[in-house]
Amino acid sequence: MIDVPGTLSSGQVFLWRHVGVFWYVIDGQNILKVDDTGVIDATRTITDFFRCGDDIDRMHESFAQDPLLTELIHRYEGLRITNQNLFQCVISFIVSANSNIPRIRRNLQDICHRFGDKTAYDDIAFCLFPTPAVLAGTDTHHIRECGVGYRAQHIQGASAAIRDGLCDGIDRMSYKEAQGTLCEMPGVGRKVADCILLFSCGHLEAVPLDRWIIRVMHEHYGIGDGTTPHTTRQYDILHDDVRDRLGPYAGYAQQYLFKMARNNSEKPLKW
């Protein structure tokens, strides 16, 4: 039903551990306990992290006219879009900018170890993700010690914005409205905003256009020229074309294509 390891290692989620037959996912101040059927317990609230309500059959139907996606939904059966804690998602993708996945994981783990509360669950030690107030009140010099470089200022600024209520009620905003709100934060441009809109706000029409997807859209669909857009205007134009081509489940389509692109790359994945 749900491909838990496949989903957790698909580049949407960075803070999780595989212990025995379970996976433990750090999701803000919450820790989710997961088995191969989905979330089975949590330290605070059991959330619908794997979006079990999504109509997968209907998504398959919407991909019926697309040979590549039709093949990919079978090859990667059970790959899901996640529904993550907003603040952690914001910081995760600010950290992801101009970086790479192994390093993103290290940076986020360091942030938890330095600034998050320590706790235990099933006799296993964990560090939670820090709150907006804690990171907002931390000097950028100390945030920088987590190896995030110039992103430290963005992390601090975005934390302060969220602490002050910028994103309150974002779940009730339209895609464009929420995008505008998110992009007010330092370090959040169109691509990072799309990650947050898709992985935390439930906007399935959001398609994060990273280097991988831009390459795939050019090579397999003839959309765009394969180079990363440099302006928000160029990004928006490309995003509209991609969304129109992939349909109402464009966010899911993006995740399948991203997985394919990474699996096809020569270098072994470092998870």
Place this chain on the structure above:
DNA sequence: CTTGGACCTGTCACC
């Protein structure tokens, strides 16, 4: 509105 660069840090092909 478009173009050109800089930017922390780590890893990894090529010299």
Place this chain on the structure above:
DNA sequence: GCCTACAGGTCCAAG
């Protein structure tokens, strides 16, 4: 071993 390019982009100053 040493040097360069590049990594799930964003921001800022000029043209």
